[in-house]
Amino acid sequence: MGIEMRKSLLAIVALLLAVVACAPQATPPLASTPPNPTPEATPAVPVAGGRTPDAAAIPAAPGSTPTPSPPVMPTPVPIPTTPLPPQLLSIPDIVDRVKPAVVAILTEGTQLDLFLQALPSRGVGSGAIFTSDGFILTNNHVVEDAQSITVALPRSHYFPEGAIFEGRVVGRDPLTDLAIVKVDAQDLPTIPIGDTQRLRVGEWVIAIGNAQALPGGPTVTLGIVSALGRSVETGDRGIALHDLVQTDAAINPGNSGGPLLNLSGEMVGINTAIIRGAQNIGFSISTVTVRSVMDELIQEGKVKWPWLGVRITSLTPALASERGFPVEQGVVIIEVMPGTPAAQAGLRDNDIMVSLNGEDIPDLETFQKMIRRYRAGDTVELGLVRGSQDISIEVTLGEMPL
Numbered sequence: 001m002g003i004e005m006r007k008s009l010l011a012i013v014a015l016l017l018a019v020v021a022c023a024p025q026a027t028p029p030l031a032s033t034p035p036n037p038t039p040e041a042t043p044a045v046p047v048a049g050g051r052t053p054d055a056a057a058i059p060a061a062p063g064s065t066p067t068p069s070p071p072v073m074p075t076p077v078p079i080p081t082t083p084l085p086p087q088l089l090s091i092p093d094i095v096d097r098v099k100p101a102v103v104a105i106l107t108e109g110t111q112l113d114l115f116l117q118a119l120p121s122r123g124v125g126s127g128a129i130f131t132s133d134g135f136i137l138t139n140n141h142v143v144e145d146a147q148s149i150t151v152a153l154p155r156s157h158y159f160p161e162g163a164i165f166e167g168r169v170v171g172r173d174p175l176t177d178l179a180i181v182k183v184d185a186q187d188l189p190t191i192p193i194g195d196t197q198r199l200r201v202g203e204w205v206i207a208i209g210n211a212q213a214l215p216g217g218p219t220v221t222l223g224i225v226s227a228l229g230r231s232v233e234t235g236d237r238g239i240a241l242h243d244l245v246q247t248d249a250a251i252n253p254g255n256s257g258g259p260l261l262n263l264s265g266e267m268v269g270i271n272t273a274i275i276r277g278a279q280n281i282g283f284s285i286s287t288v289t290v291r292s293v294m295d296e297l298i299q300e301g302k303v304k305w306p307w308l309g310v311r312i313t314s315l316t317p318a319l320a321s322e323r324g325f326p327v328e329q330g331v332v333i334i335e336v337m338p339g340t341p342a343a344q345a346g347l348r349d350n351d352i353m354v355s356l357n358g359e360d361i362p363d364l365e366t367f368q369k370m371i372r373r374y375r376a377g378d379t380v381e382l383g384l385v386r387g388s389q390d391i392s393i394e395v396t397l398g399e400m401p402l
Helices: 002-022 091-101 287-300 317-323 341-345 364-371
Strands: 102-112 118-129 135-138 148-153 163-173 178-183 204-209 219-234 239-247 259-261 267-274 282-286 310-314 331-336 352-356 379-386 389-396
Touching: 091 102, 091 204, 091 259, 102 135, 118 267, 135 267, 135 287, 148 178, 163 287, 178 287, 204 239, 204 267, 239 267, 239 287, 239 364, 267 287, 282 287, 310 364, 331 341, 341 389, 352 364
Parallel strands: none
Antiparallel strands: 102 118, 102 148, 118 135, 135 178, 148 163, 163 178, 204 219, 204 259, 219 239, 239 282, 259 267, 267 282, 310 331, 331 352, 352 379, 379 389
């Protein structure tokens, strides 16, 4: 019985193996065979850029010969462009361009010694030609005591051997330390006058001077704009200069009156002062100041600055507390000088000037800048605090004695 059962089980296993061997096998499709071997007509669908699919992308009908189509080129995408900034000149190019117009100014005069004996004196400075017919910008302190002036132009393609001219002062102004010298010549090289108001702190600037007309031509130094709108009181001249450009470009003795240039080759200042004992702290007069007095110096020989005839000081909180003033800012009149425009208008000692033609006066420095916008003969309205009263007084400005 056991043997018969084994035979039966073996027969069943053999039958099952035969059934499995005869079953159909599923064949996986090739990677290149589409899942639907019979394509159906497919309507054209627009694609990006408004194009339709290529004919090559639509299967050909059975039995037909497909026609090759040209390859589709991608539509070019325009590249945005940014306008290039104006090209700035290189520093050597700037120097080559302006150097012929940077002159040496040599002066001769007399000064008194300790025994009041007249002795000959000589001075040197620099200047910048700004018109082709011979008008030259320089400093007042370069020419103020001169009895004779010699102007020397460096060697250049204008003057291969240099040139010497006799100069004369046509106008000068101690208050701004500006002067204009004239030489009798035509078709001279010039330097264009730029706009100091467009300068930025940190911008590169070039200082050029031509002291003593030394061989090799003018001296060039490079630096940046360190600050704008500076005010400096010149110790040797006792004059407060305002709206100056501070630079660390070296301004050496004899380079006073030379130009300060931007990288477009424009004059943006007239070099005027340094702080002795400090390292690379120099100052240039702004072209705003230059333009405000230039025409008047040429036509009148001087600037008719306004004058009140008062001694004044800034009002501070400490001074207001000490004097018992009801306001803490403005300009206090310490003394009204007799016979002056201020005296004639009725201003008094201890009046506090708080406005000029409706514009607030915060301190003395601001007031000095404000009053320089006017000229002798102009009438202005001063807002005053007198005691506990607010009053207004009209003043006709006189001409400042210099």
